[in-house]
Amino acid sequence: MDPGSIAGALASIVGEGNVVVGEEELRRYARDASPFVGHAPMAAVRPGGAEEVQSIVRWANSTGIPLYVRSCGTSLWGAVPMRPDSVVVDMRRMNRIIEVDEESLSVRVEPGVTFRELEVELAKRGLSILVEPENWHGCVGGNFSSHGSGWGTGPNVANQADAVLGLRVVLPDGKLLTTGSMASPWSNHQFYRYSLASDLTGLFAGSEGTLGIIVELALKVEEAPRGIGLAVYTFRDLGEAARALYRIRRARISTIYAYLAAGWTLDILYPDGAPWDHRLRVIVASPTQEQADIEMRRLREAVGPGGEYQGPAEAETLLREKDSWVREFAYRAGMRAALIVHVPLGSLGRYLESFRSLASHVSDRYGLRMGLGGFLTDRSFVSVLAIYFDPRSEESRSRAIAAWNDVKVRALESGAVPYRIGGIWGDQMPRMGEYYEVLRRLKSALDPRGIMSPGILGL
Numbered sequence: 001m002d003p004g005s006i007a008g009a010l011a012s013i014v015g016e017g018n019v020v021v022g023e024e025e026l027r028r029y030a031r032d033a034s035p036f037v038g039h040a041p042m043a044a045v046r047p048g049g050a051e052e053v054q055s056i057v058r059w060a061n062s063t064g065i066p067l068y069v070r071s072c073g074t075s076l077w078g079a080v081p082m083r084p085d086s087v088v089v090d091m092r093r094m095n096r097i098i099e100v101d102e103e104s105l106s107v108r109v110e111p112g113v114t115f116r117e118l119e120v121e122l123a124k125r126g127l128s129i130l131v132e133p134e135n136w137h138g139c140v141g142g143n144f145s146s147h148g149s150g151w152g153t154g155p156n157v158a159n160q161a162d163a164v165l166g167l168r169v170v171l172p173d174g175k176l177l178t179t180g181s182m183a184s185p186w187s188n189h190q191f192y193r194y195s196l197a198s199d200l201t202g203l204f205a206g207s208e209g210t211l212g213i214i215v216e217l218a219l220k221v222e223e224a225p226r227g228i229g230l231a232v233y234t235f236r237d238l239g240e241a242a243r244a245l246y247r248i249r250r251a252r253i254s255t256i257y258a259y260l261a262a263g264w265t266l267d268i269l270y271p272d273g274a275p276w277d278h279r280l281r282v283i284v285a286s287p288t289q290e291q292a293d294i295e296m297r298r299l300r301e302a303v304g305p306g307g308e309y310q311g312p313a314e315a316e317t318l319l320r321e322k323d324s325w326v327r328e329f330a331y332r333a334g335m336r337a338a339l340i341v342h343v344p345l346g347s348l349g350r351y352l353e354s355f356r357s358l359a360s361h362v363s364d365r366y367g368l369r370m371g372l373g374g375f376l377t378d379r380s381f382v383s384v385l386a387i388y389f390d391p392r393s394e395e396s397r398s399r400a401i402a403a404w405n406d407v408k409v410r411a412l413e414s415g416a417v418p419y420r421i422g423g424i425w426g427d428q429m430p431r432m433g434e435y436y437e438v439l440r441r442l443k444s445a446l447d448p449r450g451i452m453s454p455g456i457l458g459l
């Protein structure tokens with residue numbers, strides 16, 4: 001099908017103003033926030049509601065043209081078209097907050113709403129969601145679809161999937177599936193996820209657009225915490241910092257943010273001398289200030305004598321500016337290729353040592369610097385291995401991608417598991433044996449024509 005006919009067919013569904021065909025704009029869809037470069041699609045389409053999404057998917061089925069879904073496009077793992085003969089479904093127009101359901105303590109939203117937009121609205125009612133990325137400008141749809149975590153994860157919640165009660169999804173054949181309690185035709189509330197046999201909501205968590213297009217999510221909301229505790233600790237010994245983090249988790253201290261940055265990373269970011277050694281920043285949240293104060297005393301005990309208390313100042317900045325550290329970590333030393341993996345919290349010390357050796361390897365072999373920071377999420381430490389490169393130089397970018405691919409295999413074979421998959425990890429998926437085979441069978445059962453995000457997740 002030629003581009004003109006594609007644009008015409010899509011325009012008949014969403015209106016001409018919501019079809020993108022300009023070369024420059026289409027090239028942007030080949031990129032996310034990683035160094036990975038995919039293919040520019042033949043067109044992009046911006047639906048305004050579920051019915052339009054259904055029509056687009058039916059059209060794709062009839063033509064065999066693959067679709068790649070995009071909400072805010074801020075992924076760090078190559079969530080971009082893997083084929084040039086494709087169309088991107090851009091969900092950013094679908095950004096409504098459909099209903100704040102205070103009775104069920106949930107909120108129903110469209111996938112294109114950003115975390116900032118949602119939190120601003122909920123704050124007016126004294127409510128808050130449970131999990132959000134450090135990047136407030138990411139969308140809810142892309143976060144859930146790719147196993148998002150971050151701010152809010154700790155001993156109680158590990159992942160955005162834990163915070164979602166139900167969905168509406170346009171399946172690859174164009175039908176609309178509802179999951180959660182509202183799957184029952186007589187239920188008007190999303191208040192419980194697990195009642196109707198297998199957990200179909202979970203099937204779409206982490207599916208990264210390969211099994212359908214999510215058009216609505218119901219997220220848990222809670223009373224916004226009124227008690228907050230902030231602390232920064234520094235450590236001379238990174239192994240001791242790792243053990244402190246484990247003790248914090250074991251004591252189930254109610255952290256919503258516990259972030260450890262290795263001293264050698266800080267040396268990269270502050271070449272004139274980092275003001276700290278290994279640094280742990282903690283934010284505790286509780287329903288009342290009295291409870292938060294108790295948690296802060298327990299935190300002090302769990303950290304132990306190896307951690308030197310530096311006061312709350314930096315954590316305060318973090319709370320106020322939300323993503324200030326991330327911007328620093330991501331871009332202060334150039335652009336980063338962030339390779340992100342989960343490692344078991346109980347063996348964190350050993351992994352931190354091996355990441356240090358990997359950083360030396362990256363420096364010797366690729367002439368690039370690699371830093372490390374990461375945060376607690378349930379029993380895992382989300383380790384962000386940041387390989388810095390010069391974004392203005394194609395040669396530097398290719399070296400970063402080569403290092404990225406090298407580090408990913410070494411990390412995987414050391415027992416770490418990927419944070420998200422996207423394009424970067426797809427080639428490793430067949431190595432997962434039966435797990436991958438079942439994913440493939442599910443995929444071909446739901447999407448026999450293979451129109452949903454081919455190549456992503458290695459499918």
Ligand SMILES: Cc1cc2nc3c(=O)[nH]c(=O)nc-3n(C[C@H](O)[C@H](O)[C@H](O)COP(=O)(O)OP(=O)(O)OC[C@H]3O[C@@H](n4cnc5c(N)ncnc54)[C@H](O)[C@@H]3O)c2cc1C
Nearest residue numbers: 071072073074075133134138139142143148149150209214
């Ligand atoms: C500086 C920085 C810091 C970050 N920090 C964090 C963090 O702390 N935690 C975290 O989780 N993430 C983080 N991210 C990554 C990202 O910003 C968030 O995860 C964001 O919420 C992803 O949503 P998105 O809409 O931008 O995803 P997109 O890139 O648009 O999509 C992500 C994936 O989901 C699929 N998808 C998107 N929408 C749908 C849909 N409606 N239906 C089906 N599939 C869909 C896409 O096909 C793609 O595979 C960070 C990014 C940056 C740049």
